[in-house]
């Protein structure tokens with residue numbers, strides 16, 4: 001699992017920094033570019049997909065595992081009338097940003113899913129872009145990934161009521177790169193921007209959901225992540241001067257390399273993006 005220190009490297013650069021190149025809700029995960037080229041609209045479509053697939057309704061209690069800056073929680077509370085949304089994050093900067101906004105119906109805990117013990121059970125769970133943080137590269141290399149992932153699914157099962165649905169999104173490993181520059185693109189981004197994280201294979205997600213969650217639907221959206229990363233990269237470039245001045249050349253150069261590398265990685269199918277609708281096995 002990514003440690004608290006790893007998470008600080010990834011998400012605690014500065015909220016102002018991420019605000020410059022993410023969309024207005026600060027969603028830091030693949031959007032759904034269906035019938036639109038606009039990042040803002042594409043992120044809203046992604047949130048709507050999860051609202052539908054996790055069968056969220058106003059009276060249901062919803063958990064967002066790895067809630068980022070709270071964009072999904074706000075969408076559910078403010079636009080879909082959900083009255084009880086809880087989120088967990090390991091990032092102090094994200095936690096403080098959500099607390100500051102104090103949106104009615106939303107609560108957030110600064111805690112790892114490994115330590116989380118909710119007082120009440122949930123009717124729906126959504127987790128977007130967090131699965132990549134569950135197993136360490138060492139655990140995957142040691143063949144422990146299924147055990148670690150299954151433990152995560154077991155916990156989510158224990159936090160939910162019978163009949164619950166789970167909407168899950170994760171980057172997944174696809175083709176193995178063979179050329180030196182492709183291998184560099186892939187390994188540099190993970191080790192520098194996302195230390196401690198590793199993308200699962202789709203087969204590993206499906207195998208480990210069993211016996212707790214039944215896989216009802218799987219979508220892959222590789223091209224959508226290439227478009228998302230390209231949109232983020234354009235916005236980063238538009239803010240180059242300001243970013244260099246406030247956060248230094250290293251930060252700008254790292255994110256320039258990471259986001260342009262991301263576009264290539266998804267275009268070449270070294271990584272893909274999976275969205276799953278899971279139903280609790282009762």
Ligand SMILES: C[S@@+](CC[C@H](N)C(=O)[O-])C[C@H]1O[C@@H](n2cnc3c(N)ncnc32)[C@H](O)[C@@H]1O
Pocket residue numbers: 001002007011026027028029065066067068069071088089090091094111112113114127128129130133
């Ligand atoms: C790529 S961000 C995605 C955020 C948000 N879901 C979104 O789509 O914008 C991953 C999130 O997972 C959280 N996270 C990572 N490891 C975690 C853990 N062990 N327990 C809880 N949250 C974790 C991070 O703090 C961050 O909020």
